[in-house]
Amino acid sequence: MGRLFGTDGVRGIAGETLTCELAIQIGSAAAEVLSGLRRRPLFVIGKDTRMSSDMLECAIAAGLCSVGADVIFAGVVPTPAVAYLVGKYKADAGVMISASHNSAEFNGIKIFGGDGYKLADALEEQIEAIVLDNVGERKPSVGTDLGKASRAENAVVDYVNHLKTTVPYSLAGLRIAVDCANGSASATARKLFTELGADATFLFDTPDGTNINAGCGSTHLEALKAYVVEHGMDAGIAFDGDADRCLCVDDMGREIDGDIIMAICAKDMKERGKLNHDTVVGTIMTNMGFMQFCEENNLRFSATKVGDRYVLEEMLLEDYSFGGEQSGHLIFRDFATTGDGQLTAIQLLSLMARRKEKLSELAGIMEKFPQVMVNVKVSPEGKIAFYSDPCVRAATERAKNELGHDGRIVIRVSGTEPLVRVMVEGRDIDQVKRVANEAAEEIRKSLS
Numbered sequence: 001m002g003r004l005f006g007t008d009g010v011r012g013i014a015g016e017t018l019t020c021e022l023a024i025q026i027g028s029a030a031a032e033v034l035s036g037l038r039r040r041p042l043f044v045i046g047k048d049t050r051m052s053s054d055m056l057e058c059a060i061a062a063g064l065c066s067v068g069a070d071v072i073f074a075g076v077v078p079t080p081a082v083a084y085l086v087g088k089y090k091a092d093a094g095v096m097i098s099a100s101h102n103s104a105e106f107n108g109i110k111i112f113g114g115d116g117y118k119l120a121d122a123l124e125e126q127i128e129a130i131v132l133d134n135v136g137e138r139k140p141s142v143g144t145d146l147g148k149a150s151r152a153e154n155a156v157v158d159y160v161n162h163l164k165t166t167v168p169y170s171l172a173g174l175r176i177a178v179d180c181a182n183g184s185a186s187a188t189a190r191k192l193f194t195e196l197g198a199d200a201t202f203l204f205d206t207p208d209g210t211n212i213n214a215g216c217g218s219t220h221l222e223a224l225k226a227y228v229v230e231h232g233m234d235a236g237i238a239f240d241g242d243a244d245r246c247l248c249v250d251d252m253g254r255e256i257d258g259d260i261i262m263a264i265c266a267k268d269m270k271e272r273g274k275l276n277h278d279t280v281v282g283t284i285m286t287n288m289g290f291m292q293f294c295e296e297n298n299l300r301f302s303a304t305k306v307g308d309r310y311v312l313e314e315m316l317l318e319d320y321s322f323g324g325e326q327s328g329h330l331i332f333r334d335f336a337t338t339g340d341g342q343l344t345a346i347q348l349l350s351l352m353a354r355r356k357e358k359l360s361e362l363a364g365i366m367e368k369f370p371q372v373m374v375n376v377k378v379s380p381e382g383k384i385a386f387y388s389d390p391c392v393r394a395a396t397e398r399a400k401n402e403l404g405h406d407g408r409i410v411i412r413v414s415g416t417e418p419l420v421r422v423m424v425e426g427r428d429i430d431q432v433k434r435v436a437n438e439a440a441e442e443i444r445k446s447l448s
Contacts, residue, residue, distance in 0.1 A: 003132055005124040007307040007415025009110035011099055014052030018107055020059040022131070027063020027095075028140075029130035030111055033123055034093040035069065040147065041092040046074040046082040046155070048098040048184045048242045051209030052107045056097045060109065065147030066140055074155035078184040078243035080340035081159040083116040088158055098184070098242035101219050102417070104210045116337035117316075118309050160192045163343055166335045167350040172197035174349055175233045177249075179224045180205040181217025183241035185342065192342055198349065203227065213240065218247040218328055218341075221255055229253040235349065235359045239341040244308075245328035246341035248348065250359040258328040259290045261348055263366040265330075267297055268351050269322060274334070275299075281314045281323030283307070284410055288425055293366040306412060308339045369407075370429035374422045374440040375414075382447030383413050386420055391446035395439040399424065402435055409439060420447060 004010050010026065012018035035041035043064050047053035053076075061071045069092075074085055079096045086094040092114045099106035111119050111127075119127075129135040141147070152158075176198050180186040186205040193200040203224065204216035216223060218238045228236040228249045236249030248256035262280060269275040279300040282290065286303060294301040302320070304310040308329035315323050315333055324330030329339035336343055352359060378386070386392055392411060399409040407426025414421055420443055424436035 004128045007309065008100065009096075009108050011102070011106060011108035013105050014050070014056065014107040018052075018056070018109070020055060023056045023059035023109065024063035024066070025131045026109055026127065027060040028067045029063075029127045030093060030095070031064050031067045031069040032130060033126045034111075034113065039068075041069045042072065042089070043069055044072045044074055044082055044085050044089055044091045044094040044152070046077040046079070046085070046094070046096045048096075049076055049182060049186065049207035049209065049212050050099070050104050050107055050241075053097045056107055056109070060095055060097065061149055065149065067147070068141035068145050069147045071147060071149045073149060073151045075151070076184055076187045077155055077159060078188060078239075078340070078342065079110060080244055080336055080338050080343065081155065081184075081188070082110075083112050083336070083338045084159055084162055085152070085155060086112055086114060086116050088162075089152065096242065100242050100244065101213055101217065101240040103214065104212050112338075117312065118338060156188055156191065160188055160195070163192055163340075163346060164196060166332075166343060167196065167346050169350045169354045170197040171346070171349050171353055173199075174235070174353060175199045175231075176349065177201045177203060177224060177227050177231070177233050177236045178205075178345075179203045179216055179218075179221075179236065179238040181213050181239050181241055181243075182207040182211045183213065183217065183239065183243060185239040185243040188243070189239070189342065192346070196346060201227075201231070201233075217241065218245055221247065221249060225249050225253045225255070235352070237345045237349075239345075240328070243341045244339045245325075246330070246344040247328045248345070248359065250363055252360045254360065254363070256359065256363055258324050258326045258330060259287045259368070260363050260366055261328070261330060261344065262322070262324050263290055263293050264362045265347060265351065266299060266322060267365060268355075270297070270299065274321065276319055276321040279318070279320050281311050281320050283311060283325055285326055285423060287326060287368050287371060288408065289366055289368040297365075307415065312338065369425050369427060370432050371423065371425040372429075372432050372436040374436045376420045376422060376440050376444050376447070377418060378420050378443075378447040380418065383418065383420070385447060386413050389446055391442055395442040399435045399439050403431070407432065407435075409435065411439065411443070
């Protein structure tokens, strides 16, 4: 993990750790690293609905323009829209201003290359070196050499039209509830699902700058579950703040996480000859029930580190077409270069319409093992000490010995928050809870 860039870009509290000054520096450094062969490189900038996104949008643009790069403002759009529009508008790179599922006081900066993929570690390190170590030779532009800014008036239309081309089946007849998390999906979901023919009700689609992810979205499914059951909907769809992830609720009000969505889609893709090498890429956090599902259905499973960027790296390396995370970051490589919540939703809903099956029926193809996640807040020094701390190793070994072959423990540092995450999984939920809490308490005492 870099000094500025975590597993999903630069992130911090807007105005405190993620300041205008830092955003300006990142903008000018990104122009130096990603300018390609153009004299005037071109960047697409998108943002989510946080109050601080306007401030950071202006700062990033100022940094880019100050060294001669042109910018196109896409406005409020999902993160995957920026990845798509980079290619659509023939830009050198794209910048998304968002802190994803985090609360409103946080914000972040995600950067995509001209190919629409998130930056490789080496390129992020070059940007970090320019910002933090004053490495680099690009000089400020003056006069007519300064960059200029324009606005993409059709960004939402262009992105939604692209998504619509990925599904050959209408969603007519499906009654769905869509939770936009008061985030980026508020700008696109109504147009997308309505034009595909769904009978859709939209929830939490009135952002005010402070209510993004507040009691709603993919991290807070309670309201969506209740609405789906009360109104007899076929499914509920929930996005996070920048709509790059999607979780669902079935017709019985039960959560359908990324692992279950992957199982449903992977089986269907294999049957239609659309799953390259009959392989799905997940992470070390993927549920053991999914691994069992793969064995039962003659599918190969490849696990990576946590983070959709690592899932994608494995997909590109081995030419796999599908993968994702339990959190709802799913990558359909035939259609996108990054995780896309709305793309995931319409792929799943189209499958339901084509097969004429309820989501609750489709979800029955996989049995989830009980899984408990305990987040331990630690100090910055604790995050560093984690990798060599003997108490962490001892807690891990004790848990492994108790769980045996019917369970596992994964302890890792969060790439976006001051947390150590303790995940325990097994067949006995009471044992899983106890082991997770005991390990978390030991880590809390050692690293807080």
